[in-house]
Amino acid sequence: MDATDFDIDDDVDIDLDKLPIEERDAIMSRVTPDDSQPVDAFTLGQNDLRRELIDRGIQPKGFFNDDAARLQEEFNAEHTAERESRIKQKIQTAARNYLRETIKRKRQQRETELREEIDEIANNPKLEVWMDLVKANTTPTEAQFRVNPIATRALSKVLPFNLSLQALDLSGNKLDDMAGKALATVLLRNSTLQKLEAEGNMFGPATMKEFASALAVNQGLTYLSLESNPLTAEETDYSGMAAFGAMLAKNSSLTSINLWRTRLSVEGGKALVKGLYNNSTLLCLDVGNNKIALSDANLISKRLAENIDAADQIQRKKGVMKKNQMNAADRERVKNEARKKREENEKWLQDRAQERASDREKLEAERIRKEIEEDARLRQIALRKQAELQARMELEKKKKKKGKRK
Missing domain, CATH: 3.80.10.10 (Ribonuclease Inhibitor)
Structure with missing residues (x-):
């Protein structure tokens, strides 16, 4: 939010010390001088002089010159305080008016600039x-x-x-x-x-x-x-x-x-x-x-040369640091590659061992399968032979029975 979005109230006191010096000068140029003078106590009568002193809580001495001089001190102090108050009020009034005008001017300027920018973009x-x-x-x-x-x-x-x-x-x-x-x-x-x-x-x-x-x-x-x-x-x-x-x-x-x-x-x-x-x-x-000035030109050249030398030193240090970092990175890379190669070799050996174990398992399984198949084949052969033997025996029995009947 911009300062031009605010207004200045009449009861607001402006702190001139917080304003730029050119604005303070502009405000003070609007303040008219206070040429007023304090009342002259020596022009008062004796009774008025006495009354003024008593009103201020001062006991008159009875001597006109002494009482007038004492009252004059009071008049001067009162006038100074009133004058300072009036000047302060004038300054605050001038400051508020100046800031109001500034805000109004800036607001108008901002609105004008915005219209100009909108038109420029459109065109x-x-x-x-x-x-x-x-x-x-x-x-x-x-x-x-x-x-x-x-x-x-x-x-x-x-x-x-x-x-x-x-x-x-x-x-x-x-x-x-x-x-x-x-x-x-x-x-x-x-x-x-x-x-x-x-x-x-x-x-x-x-x-x-x-x-x-x-x-x-x-x-x-x-x-x-x-x-x-x-x-x-x-x-x-x-x-x-x-x-x-x-x-x-x-x-x-x-x-x-x-x-x-x-x-x-x-x-x-x-x-x-x-x-x-x-x-x-x-x-x-x-x-x-x-x-x-030639002397200033030389000083500028000298300072720039110093900055360049310092920058070169920094770059050299950065170069050394970068080289060291690269060397460290290379060493780490070689170390990682060796570790990776070692891990790959170990994995290859493990894979080969697993393959050999798998091959042995497959061979054993095949051997067992073949044994089972062979046992089954032999049992089938034995059963077939047994069946054939029984069949021959039955046939011979039948033949013997026929021979006896004859």
């Missing part, structure tokens, strides 16, 4: 397609857009949540600081985008301050090019470069920044040097064609 089918791709995380890893500031604002509302786009080129689009602020919101939330090229636009100190705030927490962007942008408003405002330089002390992901021909001048160069000497990850910073 730009290609932009609508790209926005759908961004929302669905199906963009190519790299994209180059030819867009105006309105289209950039529309895209910037969906890009913070995209996980597919890694490189974005918005160069040569004449984008203004409003578009720059929108892009800063992308950098504030998106950690997938690694490369942003925005050369040849109209970004000034306001954009640099927004970029600085975002990049102080961004941990994804490694390459930023702002070549040929008027980053110092033609060398009249270095506030953006001061913020950008301070950001370098906090950012640890940027490795390459291109600020070629951005009117940095001496002050911009000093701001970069100040921040760069608290940065250990930046390896390339192009500040050519900017009229920065």
Whole structure:
């Protein structure tokens, strides 16, 4: 929910210390001075003087000058308290009115921008397609857009949540600081985008301050090019470069920044040097064609060389570590292969032993089957012979009986 969704109640006290300095200055410029003066006790009569003292719990001394001086102290203190209260009330009234106007202005601006973006999307089918791709995380890893500031604002509302786009080129689009602020919101939330090229636009100190705030927490962007942008408003405002330089002390992901021909001048160069000497990850910073001091250029080159040496050492250590890991992996692989081969041999021997045992069992079963078959065959032969013998014996008996009858 945006701050423009709220209103300021009359009984709300505004803490000016929590507001940006430019807003505090704008509020204080609306407060009219209090030129009132305390009542002059020496102009009162003796009776009025006495009554005023008694009303304040003070016993009059009876000497006019002494009593008037004492009462004057009371008048001065009361006036100071009342004056401070009036000034505080004026400041709070001015602050509430200023914030109401700011909220109203921002709300109107937001509504205007929203209408502009809706119209731009409706009139730009290609932009609508790209926005759908961004929302669905199906963009190519790299994209180059030819867009105006309105289209950039529309895209910037969906890009913070995209996980597919890694490189974005918005160069040569004449984008203004409003578009720059929108892009800063992308950098504030998106950690997938690694490369942003925005050369040849109209970004000034306001954009640099927004970029600085975002990049102080961004941990994804490694390459930023702002070549040929008027980053110092033609060398009249270095506030953006001061913020950008301070950001370098906090950012640890940027490795390459291109600020070629951005009117940095001496002050911009000093701001970069100040921040760069608290940065250990930046390896390339192009500040050519900017009229920065030669001493600062040398300091920048020296610091970058130190960062490069440190990065090389880290890479070498990583290389040694990777080599050791690979050697360990190779040893483990050889060990695993030997173990696997041993297990395979053992399994093969077990399989062969099982096959031989199975063959022996089959042979034994076959032998037993054949013995059983042979026993059965012999029994059948014996039974058949016995049956034949009985048959012959019966036949002989019958023959003998016939011979006796004859």
